[in-house]
Amino acid sequence: MPVDDNDLEKYLREFQPRAVRPLETSRPVRIPWKGWLAAAALVLLSLSGEVWYGRHKSGLPPGGGKSKTFKVEAIVEQRKTNTILLTKLALEDPIRFEEELEADSRRVLPDLQGAQSTLRVLTKE
Amino acid sequence: MRIRLCIAGLAMLAAAVGVCGQIKSPPETRNAALRYWMAFAEMKDPPSDQATQELLVRTAAGEATWDESKLGPILDANADAIAMFQRATKLPDCDWGIEYSQGPRASIAYAPRARVLARLNTIQGMREMAKGQSQAAVDTWLAGIRFTDHLAKGGSLIFALIAESALLPNLRTLTLEAKQRHLSSAQKQQLYAAVNAVREDGFDWGRAWQIEAAGSEPFFAELRRSPDPAGTYAKVMGEPAPKTCVPPEAREVQAFDEYMTDVAAALRLPPSQSKERIAALEGKANNICEAIRRTIPRPQHVNDARIEIITAREALLKALQTN
Numbered sequence: 001m002p003v004d005d006n007d008l009e010k011y012l013r014e015f016q017p018r019a020v021r022p023l024e025t026s027r028p029v030r031i032p033w034k035g036w037l038a039a040a041a042l043v044l045l046s047l048s049g050e051v052w053y054g055r056h057k058s059g060l061p062p063g064g065g066k067s068k069t070f071k072v073e074a075i076v077e078q079r080k081t082n083t084i085l086l087t088k089l090a091l092e093d094p095i096r097f098e099e100e101l102e103a104d105s106r107r108v109l110p111d112l113q114g115a116q117s118t119l120r121v122l123t124k125e
Numbered sequence: 126m127r128i129r130l131c132i133a134g135l136a137m138l139a140a141a142v143g144v145c146g147q148i149k150s151p152p153e154t155r156n157a158a159l160r161y162w163m164a165f166a167e168m169k170d171p172p173s174d175q176a177t178q179e180l181l182v183r184t185a186a187g188e189a190t191w192d193e194s195k196l197g198p199i200l201d202a203n204a205d206a207i208a209m210f211q212r213a214t215k216l217p218d219c220d221w222g223i224e225y226s227q228g229p230r231a232s233i234a235y236a237p238r239a240r241v242l243a244r245l246n247t248i249q250g251m252r253e254m255a256k257g258q259s260q261a262a263v264d265t266w267l268a269g270i271r272f273t274d275h276l277a278k279g280g281s282l283i284f285a286l287i288a289e290s291a292l293l294p295n296l297r298t299l300t301l302e303a304k305q306r307h308l309s310s311a312q313k314q315q316l317y318a319a320v321n322a323v324r325e326d327g328f329d330w331g332r333a334w335q336i337e338a339a340g341s342e343p344f345f346a347e348l349r350r351s352p353d354p355a356g357t358y359a360k361v362m363g364e365p366a367p368k369t370c371v372p373p374e375a376r377e378v379q380a381f382d383e384y385m386t387d388v389a390a391a392l393r394l395p396p397s398q399s400k401e402r403i404a405a406l407e408g409k410a411n412n413i414c415e416a417i418r419r420t421i422p423r424p425q426h427v428n429d430a431r432i433e434i435i436t437a438r439e440a441l442l443k444a445l446q447t448n
Contacts, residue, residue, distance in 0.1 A: 082229035083231060083281060084229040084344070084362070084420050085229075085361075085362070086233070086283050087283045087286070087422045088422055088423075090283060091282075091286065091422050091427065101236065101240060102237070104236070104237045105237035105238060105241070107234075108165075108235070108237060108238060109165060109238070
């Protein structure tokens with residue numbers, strides 16, 4: 001390494017300016033089915049989430065859930081058994097009959113004070 | 126004279142005050158169903174563990190002895206509901222107001238709670254008996270028997286069947302208590318009179334069958350009105366509609382009516398005769414088109430339910446007569 005100024009200048013003159021090359025970057029490899037894969041993953045994720053939520057919700061005591069998510073449609077769509085089928089079950093399949101009654105009992109006289117109750121607001125003036 | 130006037134004045138004043146002081150209380154309802162609904166609304170469902178739930182089931186079935194520490198709190202939480210339920214059983218009428226015009230879609234929302242409260246009442250009797258309060262237990266079980274009459278009254282088959290499931294535990298528990306000599310002579314007499322007054326087969330099954338038939342008619346009418354009869358049929362019956370008879374024609378409904386009327390009459394006969402008569406009507410049932418026939422409950426099973434009550438009632442009456 002030169003220490004004298006003249007030597008240093010001579011040394012620096014050895015360097016020649018060159019035009020800047022365009023920056024080379026590696027081009028991403030296109031996977032034709034990537035979009036479909038992402039869509040499928042999204043659908044799978046949402047379906048499994050829905051199944052988990054459904055199971056989680058059915059395991060909770062009525063109105064005792066901590067989740068703030070609430071679907072009025074879920075209540076409206078709750079199935080109602082009819083007297084023809086219930087009578088036949090009572091006579092022919094007592095175990096299923098008891099299951100149906102148990103399911104029915106969950107939707108009768110709901111607890112308006114539950115954490116997920118919508119109607120409780122109407123108990124106030 | 127003055128003294129007489131004073132006395133007369135005071136008497137008039139007292140009478141006036143007396144009249145003013147009499148506030149008439151409003152008349153109480155005669156309809157027990159309204160009180161039962163209040164009792165259902167007062168029911169509490171305290172959380173418990175799996176073991177306690179299983180114990181409750183076994184106790185209700187008479188398979189486990191009373192456990193005050195585990196089951197007592199459940200009955201304590203429902204004390205108001207049970208007391209209201211028992212008072213309601215003493216009312217003279219019971220009209221549940223079922224909308225039969227809605228056919229099979231008529232709400233029977235009270236049925237599950239009615240069954241639960243009836244069972245809680247039976248268990249309450251067991252608790253009283255375990256505490257040595259035999260008269261209270263007898264009164265509780267008699268209230269349970271009266272309730273089953275109210276439950277079945279004016280109802281279709283489903284109510285008679287639910288009433289049957291509530292009546293049998295009371296009859297069987299009382300039979301057991303009588304056999305174990307836990308009842309006094311006076312209590313046995315009281316029970317004998319009450320149980321002897323109950324119909325031999327518990328309820329008017331013929332009437333329940335007729336109401337069942339009447340309740341199906343709006344469904345057939347709905348099928349005729351529906352732009353998509355097969356869809357409507359599948360929605361109610363939970364299975365695809367048969368290829369024919371949806372919607373049913375008038376003559377097909379007529380065949381149903383005739384068969385149902387005959388079965389209703391058969392269910393008013395003694396059970397052994399009912400069985401034969403129902404078997405004889407089999408051919409008539411087969412002439413009804415499949416779509417309608419699928420809606421018909423099995424009459425022999427209904428007759429079996431009658432026989433169960435007759436057997437349990439007879440066993441109790443016999444146990445009450447034995448020293």
